[in-house]
Amino acid sequence: MAAPRTVDEVEADSVQMEPDGGVKRPQFGTRFLTDPRQVFQHNAWDNVEWTDEQEAAAKKKVSENSQPLPTEKQEEYNSRANEFWNDFYTIHENRFFKDRHWLFTEFTELAPQSTASHKCQSELGAAEENKLHSLVKTPTGEFNALTLNNKDAYGAAATYRILEVGCGVGNTVFPILKTNNDPGLFVYCCDFSSTAVELVKANPDYDPGRCLAFVHDLSDVEANYPFPDETLDVIVLIFVLSALHPDKMQASISRLARLLKPGGVLLLRDYGRYDMAQLRFKKGRCLSENFYVRGDGTRVYFFTQDELHQLFTEACLEKIQNMVDRRLQVNRGKQLTMYRVWIQCKYRKPICHPGETEGKT
Numbered sequence: 001m002a003a004p005r006t007v008d009e010v011e012a013d014s015v016q017m018e019p020d021g022g023v024k025r026p027q028f029g030t031r032f033l034t035d036p037r038q039v040f041q042h043n044a045w046d047n048v049e050w051t052d053e054q055e056a057a058a059k060k061k062v063s064e065n066s067q068p069l070p071t072e073k074q075e076e077y078n079s080r081a082n083e084f085w086n087d088f089y090t091i092h093e094n095r096f097f098k099d100r101h102w103l104f105t106e107f108t109e110l111a112p113q114s115t116a117s118h119k120c121q122s123e124l125g126a127a128e129e130n131k132l133h134s135l136v137k138t139p140t141g142e143f144n145a146l147t148l149n150n151k152d153a154y155g156a157a158a159t160y161r162i163l164e165v166g167c168g169v170g171n172t173v174f175p176i177l178k179t180n181n182d183p184g185l186f187v188y189c190c191d192f193s194s195t196a197v198e199l200v201k202a203n204p205d206y207d208p209g210r211c212l213a214f215v216h217d218l219s220d221v222e223a224n225y226p227f228p229d230e231t232l233d234v235i236v237l238i239f240v241l242s243a244l245h246p247d248k249m250q251a252s253i254s255r256l257a258r259l260l261k262p263g264g265v266l267l268l269r270d271y272g273r274y275d276m277a278q279l280r281f282k283k284g285r286c287l288s289e290n291f292y293v294r295g296d297g298t299r300v301y302f303f304t305q306d307e308l309h310q311l312f313t314e315a316c317l318e319k320i321q322n323m324v325d326r327r328l329q330v331n332r333g334k335q336l337t338m339y340r341v342w343i344q345c346k347y348r349k350p351i352c353h354p355g356e357t358e359g360k361t
């Protein structure tokens, strides 16, 4: 039986969401705690500096709880990973994660009239056109039925294509569809939990003319996507890469990089090393270094900025942003302080101009 997660573990930044839930919230990193006596005056403080003692205590806590579980147990969590997430969504349905309202201030690529995209479109020209026409032919396997039944749902005519991987019940997808009114927008979203994908499709805001949700395992790098390589403007990974086994991360990111157009961007927000959620793990939950299994069987890794940089650059993507967000969240009612550590990255697939590669080895 899955143990319920506490709301403190919610990655959704729900605690610091603006009261109006609107999209005009300030960017992260703008509210600083200068007077410690004011700590309970706001829900959250940005760019909190950790003391050396705090860092050392975190390191000690992590090393105390780093005895890995036996191989058989590890194998079970690996092979049944999607079942544990199915159970999670069967219990919580769409009530656990909150809509990501910070998306548009942090990732302007998701907002309407993103200039990067349209520049990208015009630069691609004829080669891109050819790819568009192959959109409805390419998919195989489970996508064949979809192709035959619902050709328009593939976004063949779109001018701006976003893919969200590990979309859960749509807390990123639906805000994008609601906020971004670009008529050329098409949003693909996938998750390896069929329960989550069913919940996305059952949402009244799910519009097959603008969106396609499908079951897909990110770590299965041989599996097809319902569109060809080099056709996406944006890929979004929100707290999903951390759910993969560390051994699968590199191949998965490299596979995703192939889907991006030249000039397309990959956006990520995920757990950072020594986040409160990591420090709360007790003995017997560690799978390997900085990788844990929760009470409900779902897994989570805690990244450093360097590790993510390595994964993206190895996939031939170039850095636009790689920042750590150290936030002090405050539960004013309970007078509790919680130190959160998240990492936010933007990496771009380089645009290779004709002749640029000549002479390079």
Ligand SMILES: C[S@@+](CC[C@H](N)C(=O)[O-])C[C@H]1O[C@@H](n2cnc3c(N)ncnc32)[C@H](O)[C@@H]1O
Binding pocket: 011, 085, 097, 100, 165, 166, 167, 168, 169, 170, 171, 172, 190, 191, 192, 193, 196, 216, 217, 218, 219, 237, 238, 239, 240, 243, 244
């Ligand atoms: C922490 S939740 C985040 C959900 C969503 N991105 C959001 O922000 O609300 C992680 C999601 O990743 C999905 N996931 C985990 N491993 C995956 C994999 N190998 N392939 C596809 N989805 C995966 C889970 O089913 C879950 O929906």
